[in-house]
Amino acid sequence: MSRWLGAAVFAFALADEGSAQAVPRVRPRLVVAIVVDQLRADYLDRFRPHFGPNGFNLFLRRGASFAEARYEHSTTSTCPGHAVILTGSYAMVNGIIANEWYDVRRGRRENCAADTSVTLIGSSAAGRSPRNLFGATVGDVLRTATNGRSHVVTVSVKDRSAIMLGGHLADAAYWIVDTLFVTSTYYRPGLPEWARAYNAGGAISKYFGRPWERLLPAVAYAEMGPDDEPAESDGSGMGRTFPHPIGGREAFDRSPFPNDVVAEFAMRAVTAEGLGRDTVPDLLGIGFSANDWVGHLYGPESHEVMDVTLRLDRTLDRLFGFLDRTIGLRNVVIVLTADHGVGPMPEVLRRIQPAASPRRLDPAVIDTAVRRAMEARYGPAPAPGWIAYHAPPLLYLSPVALAATRVRVEEAERVAQAAVQSVAGVHEALTGTDLARLREAGAESGPVRSFHPSRSPNVYYGLQPYWLADGGTSGTDHGSGWLYDQQVPLLWYGAGIAPGTHQTPAAISDIAPTLSALLGLGAPGGSQGRVLSELLR
Template structure:
């Protein structure tokens, strides 16, 4: 008997078994919305301006005010993976967006897979969840209820793939060279007709020539700083209106699809339009088998990096998001029924206030060059005849020559950590040998770095920057990636049938989202997870 026929028989048996199981009670649809780089203070700073979807979440939802990404390296890939798996990077293996592979001596993208080319674009780098070591909420649901549908969509591939899991019904992301939503052969060999129609309409290109204006008069943006602030973006195009246009001097259409358009709220509007088409055409939430939809709103991150959390651009983005989510919820009310779906809102990480902004009221804030840290590392190794090859990826990666003794490697890592601690930009530096030895709550963020550490993928020495220091070679914009609260503190809201509205002040973590939603769906995680079920949310009444 061939493997193909054996697989068919197994699938038939599973479908027969699932048909004999009683239908899961609870919501027909769960929607998880992860807004890339969303800080929880946005919900407080702008709340008097919200009238739509965000207002509804705050009014009707269980709002966790003390929620965190509880690992140290706060980037997009590990943040989304923590949401979907209920596991820290130390368990799921997604430690960063990229890591250095010592066996191939090259940097690896978190969801790179040469065996899974993009459908219709075979020359593009392949993508799949092959590097993820644990399962996700969607996988748990499919295991318990194979007829349930699981989908994920985002601008960023690493957001969509991390949330979609191992065996979803579809994962789609935005292709920055074409402006289309794509998938890889890992998920399916071709595009459904509705996706082909969506792309054929060239909706991203339709924004060419659009002016991003403020929704309201400038005087209404009192929660933000002045519009003209030199450290923003490129130092020149820092004020409204922003022309969303393909220009030859800015890379033409490639620059538009992969840059200008992404730095606008219209990109996430496009994602939500795709999500609505997905719900309609894939008939999510239309029967008694619960479905799951992950939506990653990635443009928030591009806007935040360029303009910073106290910019009028960020405020306007969230005022528009409030209206965009209102349209989504009204659509779901009409197609699924308000009493039939649950929404969870959270983020993959926060972002640091621009150092120049922090410095103005006298709170400190500075930029520190990565090159300065490189110099400290090289000086520490200057007299070492067995010095390893160095790469900077989440810290200092050391590619030791063959035959280097274990003690020499330990001594070298300690020497580099000691050297890095001399930098005024560095609060602490942890050698991998220390991290694997066990927890130590007496040292700053030590345990958070342990939760970000996965052997073979993580750096040999991890760097803890000072809270008011942005380590970057860029003179403008801002970023994230640290264990400090400005990067780890995220919003967390659950709303829907059986969830009582109110504010919860107990500490919650993004790894708690998947087990909590699993409890609401009546399914169990596959194996142990790092997260827990949040009391007052994760059980059906």
């Protein structure tokens, strides 16, 4: 058994007293973990002149920040990012290798939060739960240590974000489906009265028909370049320039306003569930996902990304003001980070230098290369062909084809790997067999941290820096092992936190053990991070 499997087995066991480090004198009544979906580390410096006094500046002026914080894994997408934050572990332990992967045993794709044994409350969409997450979150450790007296509630636009932050023992995770907040029967039999009342108020549909305008006068956005950039997506009829009409739910999703609704719902939860009301600590997880859609459609160099960031700053100001009035900020510890960064659009690079090499690489080109190489070597495969599933950076060969042709998996992987590696723009391709060996040898690389032996693919690949795996012509993406996707803000404020700016390296896996130390608890069992002792008072 590897040491990581050993760690996972004891995921729910609290660390013994001897390992609890630097237990602070001030215990928070409420831990607030805020995750912004797609917020690159450099945005804080870039947009800081336009921040209000008590949003991001609460952290930047009166809290602690780590300028060199990053994910040490290479699949920088939403579900893996959220899974790291409160477990302190990477996919090599927590199993969340991507937003979606291929379940080889069942022969079907698997969403990271899928669970067919439960149903949603308030929607007929597919069931969701933390079942696919291995190990414990800070909330799980807290609920265990207090015999369930602590409350753990998470709220997000996206299901996977609320669910991964909550962990296995959360009271509830809430997210938006259509125009309503929903949860899963995994957590509770029905929506609480306050949540039903919130839904009945039409909080989301009231945005329909209102345009999205810039928060500040247009001149403040001039530093971002022109508002109209041809490689921006038109965002489902919202257009490439301000003002963007919000005709319905789809456009609402692609606007900054889901963040406001999530903050409002989270504040209702604090009041109704009595979070932070007594000395038994509670945990509130909040996922602000609006930034991700806006970033994908318009790219990091856009007026829209600047605007969604500034609007989030004002939303944070309202949230922190509320927490101060209801609980007192001295009783709260707040950590803010992101699930990943984002890369620029290749077209923007080429506007500056037309000969710049980064391009969009259509994943279909990789499909074709692999299929041709496999057919040339082994002949045609039975339906559905040689590739069972391919969503960058994961490529799974068909288990049916491998069994039918009696080809050794390791040998077939080598053929597919060479085909992927031969495509222009590919930086590196690794086989599942390679990754398993590297993992056993204790290698600590991004791809190894993003690999889990029971779920990972036959070929794992990454593109050269600034290339995008995308078959379209507009928008941008994240998901690579390069710094623009890995580096995110890491901000702290509140009970037990010494103010200061730190240039020392910090990993996102350090958040969970640090929060645990602030609570006087052992870190979640699978945690791979360290306690950021430099920020403890």
